[in-house]
Amino acid sequence: MTFRHRREKLRSILAGNDCIRPGSVYDAISIRIAEDLGFEMGMFGGSVASLAVLGDPDIALITLTELAEQMRRMSRASALPVLVDADHGYGNALNVRRTVQELEAAGAAGLTIEDTLLPQAFGEARTQLIPLEEGVGKMKAALDGRGDPALVILGRTGAAAITSLDDAIRRARAYEAVGVDGLFFTGIKSKAELEAISAATRLPIVLGGAPEDISVSDYLRGQRVRIALQGHAPISAATQAVHDTLRALREGTPPKNLKGLASSELTSRVMREADMKTRSADLLGLKT
Numbered sequence: 001m002t003f004r005h006r007r008e009k010l011r012s013i014l015a016g017n018d019c020i021r022p023g024s025v026y027d028a029i030s031i032r033i034a035e036d037l038g039f040e041m042g043m044f045g046g047s048v049a050s051l052a053v054l055g056d057p058d059i060a061l062i063t064l065t066e067l068a069e070q071m072r073r074m075s076r077a078s079a080l081p082v083l084v085d086a087d088h089g090y091g092n093a094l095n096v097r098r099t100v101q102e103l104e105a106a107g108a109a110g111l112t113i114e115d116t117l118l119p120q121a122f123g124e125a126r127t128q129l130i131p132l133e134e135g136v137g138k139m140k141a142a143l144d145g146r147g148d149p150a151l152v153i154l155g156r157t158g159a160a161a162i163t164s165l166d167d168a169i170r171r172a173r174a175y176e177a178v179g180v181d182g183l184f185f186t187g188i189k190s191k192a193e194l195e196a197i198s199a200a201t202r203l204p205i206v207l208g209g210a211p212e213d214i215s216v217s218d219y220l221r222g223q224r225v226r227i228a229l230q231g232h233a234p235i236s237a238a239t240q241a242v243h244d245t246l247r248a249l250r251e252g253t254p255p256k257n258l259k260g261l262a263s264s265e266l267t268s269r270v271m272r273e274a275d276m277k278t279r280s281a282d283l284l285g286l287k288t
């Protein structure tokens with residue numbers, strides 16, 4: 001399977017003038033639904049990976065193998081370009097290089113490497129950052145690990161909310177200087193902060209969660225924000241739906257009276273059943 005086309009699509013989003021909202025995806029079903037609804041790309045957050053694969057909170061317990069395998073399942077199910085949250089790259093700079101290789105092989109269109117100290121240090125409740133020099137090494141390692149030059153590598157920092165705005169800018173400029181394809185910021189709390197970051201850098205910006213008053217597409221476009229995340233509501237909706245359905249069954253509701261189930265048409269579309277029927281007719285000699 002070649003993944004070049006999906007990577008080029010993500011590159012064209014970053015190179016364009018629009019600000020798009022990715023669909024939050026985490027498995028074969030969610031990526032196909034996002035594709036069918038016309039989302040330009042998917043975002044595979046570390047938090048949803050932990051939840052979908054392990055049922056755990058976002059505290060760096062998931063392994064690279066598990067993350068890459070889930071990405072591979074999505075890549076098989078759909079050609080929608082996916083940006084993967086690769087956290088801190090699963091170790092030091094050498095691990096980052098390996099992380100990039102694995103996610104590239106799994107079909108990611110792009111990935112983010114962040115300068116957060118993960119997993120959490122002993123006796124320290126607050127989120128900490130690794131030194132800038134180590135962050136730069138991780139970005140270099142990510143770029144070096146790339147086999148397909150079309151794979152998008154984003155340097156990510158949450159410094160604005162952890163150390164300072166100046167530190168966020170310093171880090172972003174350093175990552176820019178080593179050649180990452182774009183900058184991903186979390187923890188931006190005001191227009192003034194975003195404007196300062198945008199003025200001090202030149203690469204396309206991807207924005208993690210931001211307050212509502214900033215999250216206006218026209219405004220973001222003007223600040224060079226090309227992708228703006230909107231959280232991970234789909235997995236939350238799915239959790240509630242499974243909860244409600246199981247509770248109703250447990251309370252004795254007959255299956256035919258259950259509310260909110262996918263229609264057979266929707267399920268069939270998600271399963272790409274028509275394609276499978278055609279294939280069965282061709283290959284197994286079955287009547288459609």
Ligand SMILES: O=C([O-])CC(=O)C(=O)O
Pocket residue numbers: 043044045046047048058085208229231232
């Ligand atoms: O990448 C994102 O969508 C935000 C994030 O860090 C996560 O959800 O783990």
Ligand SMILES: [Mg+2]
Pocket residue numbers: 045046047058085087
């Ligand atoms: Mg994350």
